[in-house]
Amino acid sequence: MRWLNFLFLIVLAGCMQPQKPVWDEVPTAEQLIGQISVASGSFSSLDGAASVAxxxxxxxxxxxxxxxxxxxxxLRADVLTGFGQLVLQMASDGDLLSVFLNTTVPGKFFYGPASYENIFRFVRVPLMTTDLLSLLLYDPPLIDYQDSSVELVAGGIRLVLANDDDRQELLFNGRLQLIGCDYYRLGDEYLSVEYEKFSKESSFPQLIKIAMPLEKTRIKVTFSELQVNERIDLAQFQLHRPDNAIIERLP
Incomplete structure (x- = not known):
């Protein structure tokens, strides 16, 4: 029966044709940059449940x-173990950071300025909050560039932006959806992001991978439930101290 299995694989491979591009002519760098500019900021908020690695x-x-x-x-994150036990709540309204750490008895409540250092203490991702939100809201920022070019690659198209020290490569699929972005400084890649599994309803990626090779940091966010551009009560970005929790002020 092996030859039948082999024949089946050949037929299956023939049916799996690469995604055809939606463009008749290869888009120019100016057209792709314009498309990015129009789409920039399309997603202003997110409310979702996710597995985070x-x-x-x-x-x-x-x-x-x-x-x-x-x-x-x-931002706000309510973090649970795989068994559904709450271990951490963190909320920032941009000015004040409040954190409830539920790993001891009694728990600990931290509060203080929403600085990079304080947020990094709990998030462990070496990015400014505004940059992290831009990446997670499907809007990777563009570098200040002097040169731009377009390259055809397998399954899509790559836009390259560059200046004297920095280079940014943005990857689009055959439907001109942005599916990846890599940042380089003096030839070294320092940040990359990948977008996959786009929602049919909102066109928002339900799988986001961020990597910072120089810091040896990687994060993968897989959404199981997701709402975008919904109004969020601003009170959700502040925490109230639970009863009996130990209070510690952040610097």
């Missing part, structure tokens, strides 16, 4: 999270 150095963490994001710098 974080690798930092030689340490790996995984959790189930409920995420609230709102431009430019409001």
């Amino acid at each position: 974080l690798t930092t150095g030689d340490k790996f963490f995984s959790s189930e999270q409920f995420l609230l994001l709102q431009r430019p710098d409001r």
Whole structure:
């Protein structure tokens, strides 16, 4: 029966044709940049449940999270173990950061300025909040560039932006959806993001991968429930101290 299986694979491979591009002519750099500019900021908020996998150095963490994001710098994460136990709540309204750590008895409540250092202490992703939200809201920022070019690649098209020290490569699929973005400085890649599994309803990616090779940090966010551009009560970005929790002020 092996020859029948082999024949089946040949027929199946013949049916799996690469996605045909939607353009008649290869788009110019100016057209692609214009498309990005029009789409920029299309998603202003996100409310979703997600599985989050974080690798930092030689340490790996995984959790189930409920995420609230709102431009430019409001965020909230309710972090649960795989068994559904709440271990951490973190909320920032852009000015004040509040965190409830539920891993001890009694729990600990932290509050203080929503600075990069304070947020990094709990998130462990070396990005400014505004940059992290831009990547998670499907809007990777463009570098200041002097030169631009377009390259055809397998299954899509690549837009390259460059200046003296920096280079940015943006990858589009056959339907001109942005599916990846890589950032380089002096030839070294320092940040990359991949977008996959686009929602049919909102065209928002339900799988986002972010990597920072120089910091040996990777994060993968897989959404199981997702709403975008819904109004979020601003009170959700502030936490109230639970009863009996130990209070610690952040610097």
